[in-house]
Amino acid sequence: MTGFYTLFHKELLRFWKVGFQTVLAPVLTALLYLLIFSHVLEDHVQAYPGVAYTIFLIPGLVMMAVLQNAFANSSSSLIQSKVTGNIVFVLLSPLSYREIFLAYVLASVARGLVVGLGVYLVTLGFFEVPLRSFLWVLLFALLGSALLGALGIIAGIWAEKFDQLAAFQNFIILPLTFLSGVFYSIHSLPPFWQSLSHFNPFFYMIDGFRYGFFGVSDISPYFSFAIVTTCFLAVSWLTLQMLKTGYKLRH
Amino acid sequence: MTPAIEVKQMHKRFGTVTALGGVDLEINPGEFFALLGPNGAGKTTLIHILAGLILASSGSARVMGHDVVTSYREARRLLGVVPQELVFDPFFTVRETLAIQSGYYGLKNNDPWIDEIIHHLDLADKANTNMRALSGGMKRRVLVAQALVHKPPVIVLDEPTAGVDVELRQALWRFIKQLNRDGHTIVLTTHYLDEAEALCSRVAMLKQGKIVALDSVRNLINSISGVSLRLRLSPDTLPAALLPLLSSCDEGYYVLAVKDYSQIEGVLTVLRGEQVQVLEMRLLQPDLEEVFVKIMGSTESRELA
Ligand SMILES: Nc1ncnc2c1ncn2[C@@H]1O[C@H](COP(=O)(O)OP(=O)(O)OP(=O)(O)O)[C@@H](O)[C@H]1O
Numbered sequence: 001m002t003g004f005y006t007l008f009h010k011e012l013l014r015f016w017k018v019g020f021q022t023v024l025a026p027v028l029t030a031l032l033y034l035l036i037f038s039h040v041l042e043d044h045v046q047a048y049p050g051v052a053y054t055i056f057l058i059p060g061l062v063m064m065a066v067l068q069n070a071f072a073n074s075s076s077s078l079i080q081s082k083v084t085g086n087i088v089f090v091l092l093s094p095l096s097y098r099e100i101f102l103a104y105v106l107a108s109v110a111r112g113l114v115v116g117l118g119v120y121l122v123t124l125g126f127f128e129v130p131l132r133s134f135l136w137v138l139l140f141a142l143l144g145s146a147l148l149g150a151l152g153i154i155a156g157i158w159a160e161k162f163d164q165l166a167a168f169q170n171f172i173i174l175p176l177t178f179l180s181g182v183f184y185s186i187h188s189l190p191p192f193w194q195s196l197s198h199f200n201p202f203f204y205m206i207d208g209f210r211y212g213f214f215g216v217s218d219i220s221p222y223f224s225f226a227i228v229t230t231c232f233l234a235v236s237w238l239t240l241q242m243l244k245t246g247y248k249l250r251h
Numbered sequence: 252m253t254p255a256i257e258v259k260q261m262h263k264r265f266g267t268v269t270a271l272g273g274v275d276l277e278i279n280p281g282e283f284f285a286l287l288g289p290n291g292a293g294k295t296t297l298i299h300i301l302a303g304l305i306l307a308s309s310g311s312a313r314v315m316g317h318d319v320v321t322s323y324r325e326a327r328r329l330l331g332v333v334p335q336e337l338v339f340d341p342f343f344t345v346r347e348t349l350a351i352q353s354g355y356y357g358l359k360n361n362d363p364w365i366d367e368i369i370h371h372l373d374l375a376d377k378a379n380t381n382m383r384a385l386s387g388g389m390k391r392r393v394l395v396a397q398a399l400v401h402k403p404p405v406i407v408l409d410e411p412t413a414g415v416d417v418e419l420r421q422a423l424w425r426f427i428k429q430l431n432r433d434g435h436t437i438v439l440t441t442h443y444l445d446e447a448e449a450l451c452s453r454v455a456m457l458k459q460g461k462i463v464a465l466d467s468v469r470n471l472i473n474s475i476s477g478v479s480l481r482l483r484l485s486p487d488t489l490p491a492a493l494l495p496l497l498s499s500c501d502e503g504y505y506v507l508a509v510k511d512y513s514q515i516e517g518v519l520t521v522l523r524g525e526q527v528q529v530l531e532m533r534l535l536q537p538d539l540e541e542v543f544v545k546i547m548g549s550t551e552s553r554e555l556a
Pocket residue numbers: 251265268269270288289290291292293294295296297335
């Protein structure tokens with residue numbers, strides 16, 4: 001247990017020591033999105049009846065911050081350790097591949113939740129956001145950040161250089177988040193795009209998370225929960241296989 | 252007795268490059284062992300396989316009887332490796348680095364031992380300095396310290412003295428010798444053969460992924476028979492009677508190969524008889540370097556060509 005705990009703690013310190021970049025900067029980014037989109041779209045879009053667009057937007061932005069930062073944490077930590085070579089200290093140790101997995105995922109969850117909470121708390125200072133079910137909110141935040149933390153491990157192991165990681169982020173993570181319904185309800189989309197959205201796991205994370213706030217969603221939260229859980233298990237299995245076989249880590 | 256390190260039929264290929272071509276090696280507990288060989292011979296590859304950083308193409312390796320793949324946790328707990336590359340985590344200070352490394356091995360209250368390592372490696376004034384701010388030699392000391400946090404019974408040092416000043420080199424070897432006396436098995440690689448000769452009891456020489464010599468330092472040196480006699484003469488001509496002994500002649504120095512010490516007297520008698528005066532005389536004892544050069548000979552000449 002001590003080995004796992006040490007790695008987890010080290011991963012926490014790693015982002016906490018540079019909290020200005022890893023926590024404050026993403027909170028600021030999310031607030032800028034809120035400012036711009038709500039200003040431009042407030043009078044044009046109404047996603048759910050009786051819910052102002054800005055209020056609708058807030059949970060989506062919070063979740064987007066959670067997901068992106070969870071991914072950024074494990075992926076950037078791994079690629080940095082690989083490029084600088086200090087990954088050997090973990091690889092030389094008797095830490096099991098499961099402990100390594102758990103430590104990186106939990107640190108990602110922690111970073112995702114801290115940033116998400118930051119965005120949420122700041123917006124509370126300006127807007128009145130309902131909170132129907134804290135349990136659903138927490139559940140989706142935990143599952144979503146864990147899923148992205150595991151994906152971050154895959155990306156960090158697979159990428160050999162920083163630009164490959166950036167490509168993973170820009171061509172996979174970013175489009176999937178933007179097209180997941182952070183900024184709109186998918187019911188406002190044409191039928192083709194609407195059905196395409198159903199193949200995007202990020203859509204279920206955002207939708208389920210938002211359900212916790214409004215008690216309304218595009219799809220049943222139970223169904224979203226099942227989808228996200230399945231994705232998490234599949235991605236975790238793949239990550240564990242990579243760590244177990246030493247893919248791109250032990251040559 | 253379980254060997255400290257046991258390597259059987261180890262093969263490793265990187266694409267088309269064969270880094271190890273069937274290495275068999277046993278190192279006993281308590282030995283001070285050197286792994287020697289020119290650049291690219293496969294020393295680091297072998298060490299990395301022991302450490303689990305590289306997966307073998309075929310063959311097996313054990314540390315204190317534990318297979319490095321199937322019971323990797325036990326094997327790694329018993330092994331401390333100082334990597335050849337200077338790596339560090341720029342987020343932490345020296346002391347934090349050592350505490351984290353202890354934690355990876357499941358050690359919680361390791362401060363007394365960490366303090367001792369810090370003291371022996373002369374890192375006390377740098378203990379709270381960020382790794383980024385250390386000089387190269389200092390970083391190397393921290394690497395050594397990190398390998399020792401869990402008091403491993405088997406310690407492997409991959410060129411620990413590259414880029415390290417004389418003072419630390421001596422302090423480091425004093426500390427490592429102390430650990431060896433306390434029962435730790437030491438395996439090192441170095442390109443300074445005098446270091447290996449002074450410290451190690453046994454040596455393996457690797458050449459292109461194969462072991463080409465494996466013996467005690469004493470036996471290896473004894474394998475080179477005789478001694479060499481280096482002379483400067485006046486007048487500067489070697490008597491014809493001594494020409495059969497001449498092994499090289501360079502800028503007025505004649506090097507004669509003699510079988511044993513008693514032959515020296517004969518040489519001097521000839522010189523006296525020919526009225527040749529000896530200006531300088533030096534007896535050259537064979538050393539590990541000579542053995543190394545002889546064994547690696549073909550490789551060296553190819554590299555120079
Ligand atoms: N990751 C790798 N990919 C491809 N080839 C490699 C890799 N690592 C080592 N090699 C090759 O394997 C051979 C053995 O390398 P190794 O690092 O074990 O040599 P060494 O004996 O440690 O040399 P040195 O004294 O320079 O440290 C070399 O030909 C090297 O180029």
